[in-house]
Amino acid sequence: MGAHSRGVSYRARTAVALLVAGVSAFGLVGTATAGEGTVDGTPCSEYARACVDIDSRQAWLIDDGEVVRGPVPVSTGGEGRETPRGAFSVEWKNKNHRSAEFNGAPMPFAVFFAAGGIAFHEGNLHTPSAGCVRMSYDDAEAWFEFLQPGDAVEVR
Numbered sequence: 001m002g003a004h005s006r007g008v009s010y011r012a013r014t015a016v017a018l019l020v021a022g023v024s025a026f027g028l029v030g031t032a033t034a035g036e037g038t039v040d041g042t043p044c045s046e047y048a049r050a051c052v053d054i055d056s057r058q059a060w061l062i063d064d065g066e067v068v069r070g071p072v073p074v075s076t077g078g079e080g081r082e083t084p085r086g087a088f089s090v091e092w093k094n095k096n097h098r099s100a101e102f103n104g105a106p107m108p109f110a111v112f113f114a115a116g117g118i119a120f121h122e123g124n125l126h127t128p129s130a131g132c133v134r135m136s137y138d139d140a141e142a143w144f145e146f147l148q149p150g151d152a153v154e155v156r
């Protein structure tokens with residue numbers, strides 16, 4: 001049974017994930033590197049619930065240190081609008097979100113995890129995003145159903 005289902009609080013899991021990723025209340029304190037407590041086949045720690053590898057354009061869902069979905073293809077931010085790297089947590093979700101910044105553009109299955117409206121959502125995989133992590137319909141729906149506010153997200 002995973003930490004998620006054992007009743008460990010979202011806040012506690014997120015704090016552990018941030019510390020593993022090298023972030024503290026005082027700023028960056030070092031970063032975990034591939035092979036140091038990472039989930040097999042991913043660049044992320046066992047505390048992550050969602051993992052993104054920008055260089056390979058792939059993402060995974062993780063439960064208690066085990067991949068439960070992925071790798072799946074993603075599109076990330078382009079030059080000047082890069083997807084931020086680091087450790088984050090899911091802030092909120094909106095199944096039928098529309099972008100206030102981009103004239104009401106649809107962002108189905110939006111799972112927001114970083115400042116500036118950065119989210120996982122369904123969208124075009126063939127062009128760079130404005131910073132979000134775009135996925136196929138089925139994958140975006142899976143991310144939306146699996147992730148909950150407070151869950152740890154790591155972007156490498």
